[in-house]
Amino acid sequence: MRGLCLMALALVLAGCATLDDDDAAQRLHQDILTLDAHVDFPLSALSEQDLATDTDLAFDLPKMQAGGVDGAFFVLYTPQGETSAEGYAQAQEIAGTRLRIIRGLVDGNPDKITLATCAEDVPKLAQSGQKIALIGMENAYPLGETVASVADWAARGVRYMGITHWGHNQFGDSSNPNFQYDRGPRHGGLSPLGEDLIRALNAHGILIDISHASKDTVMQALALSEAPVIASHSGAKGVTDTARNLDDEQLRAIAASGGVVNMLSYAANVKALTAEQEQFRTALRRDMGIPDSPEYTMPLEIEIDYNQRLLGMYEIEPIASVADYVDHVDYMVSLIGVDHVGISSDFDYVDDTGRISGWYDATQSAAITRELLSRGYSKSDIAKLWGANMLRALAEAEAIAAHAPC
Ligand SMILES: [Zn+2]
Incomplete structure (x- = not known):
């Protein structure tokens, strides 16, 4: 009886704690x-909804x-297409639309x-x-x-600019080539135009x-830049080995440049799939007749069905959590110090396979x-x-810019 009472007391105290x-x-x-270092939105949703x-x-x-959440870097994201006059014109249209929407949010809500x-x-x-909007650009x-x-x-x-996105561009090579255009590297790092970009951004x-x-x-940009270099949303390869996470x-x-690596929360980069989950995914692709080729682009109606069925993976092993996210932060802090690590949500993925549990949207930011x-x-x-x-x-x-914005 006494044991039970003590146990009850311990539970109450644990609850209080x-x-x-x-x-x-x-x-x-x-x-x-x-400040959330990277916030972007699907363009279709952004055009239809008032933030x-x-x-x-x-x-x-x-x-x-x-x-x-006091502020965020709102991102002008452009998907990578062909490096042609037509491609650039389309990209300018997309970046311009995003900028107008973000400016509209600020101008329409001055209080x-x-x-x-x-x-x-x-x-x-x-x-x-006041809430604070800063602007970043994803993909130059x-x-x-x-x-x-x-x-x-x-x-x-614009206060930060990403050199590339998925697929190489006119400025440099991406961590993830788009196999429609390139099988391997295109420039071997930065192109000469990419070197000009680094100097212009510094200026x-x-x-x-x-x-x-x-x-x-990355390494060439770091060698050339006179200012700190950042990663607005990247994880640690030492925790989860994906193409776009960063090695030690x-x-x-x-860190040596004085920069900051902001950990991203996109689940696939936070926690690797287990062998059983990989097998589940392979079997699903086979069942659905999806070719196992990096050159294959999935039609949208198949992608929706595929993503829905892919959720079965998380019955084998739960999706990445806030603890998994902070494991990357811990790893980076122990490697490069707490002065060089930051936090970004990168919530743009609208389906359940993208977001980690416990930080599903900005309302849950205190969980971090x-x-x-x-x-x-x-x-x-x-x-x-x-x-x-x-x-x-x-x-x-x-401070080092020849033409500082302020
Ligand atoms: Zn991104």
Whole structure:
């Protein structure tokens, strides 16, 4: 009986401790400045929905409010197509549309969210209770075969620019070649135009973002850049070996530049599939008659059905969790130090196979803080991870720029 009472008491105390920990994590999360380093949206959904309202997207103003997220880098993402005049024109149209939508959100809600164009604006805006929009560009493809428009993009508020996305482009090689165009590397890293891009970005105080770039591109960009280099959304290959996660040499070189690697939450890069899950996927592809070729592009109606059936994988082994995400943060912090790691959601995938459990949308952002706190990170370290490191890198890029944005 006495044993039972003690057990009950222990359970009550354990319950209290959990509640206290939760409160402490919530308080800390509200106290610090939190910036999500990479937020982008499917373009079709973005065109139809108003981010100032409660949408069915993972990130919008009400979700920032509910999740205690102070600001974000909203991303002008362009998928990689052919490097031709027609391809560049289409890419410019896409980037321009995205910019108009983000500017529309800011201009239409001046009492709620403000565009920050330099690092020093951000803490001031947060103090005033405003949400903060920063702009990043994912894939420099829309620039065409010149870097002349870097100045215009800087003036429009772009504060980081990714060199590539999936598929090589005119500036450099990607970590993931598009087999429609290339079987191996195209340039062996940066092209001569890509080297011009690095210099132009340095000159305008725009951070170079190496997420999605090949290792050669990454190392050459690092050798050339005078400013810190960042990864806006990349994981550690040492934890999950995918083509676009970064190996230890890349992580160390980014830290040596004064840069920041922001961990992404896209599930496939957070946690590797087990052998049984791989077998499930292979069997599913065989059942559905899907060719096992990197050159095959799945038609949308088949992709929807495939993704739905693929969810069966997570009955074998659960999808990546917040703990798996923070395992990457821990790994990177122990390798390169807490001054060079950051947090990004990269929630753009709309299906259930993309997002990790426990951080499904921006309302759950405090879950990351809670996990960091439970692993012994201090308040100042958590603040560094949640944006202070990115602001430091941005301020350094501005300080050395010949044409600084502010
Ligand atoms: Zn991406």
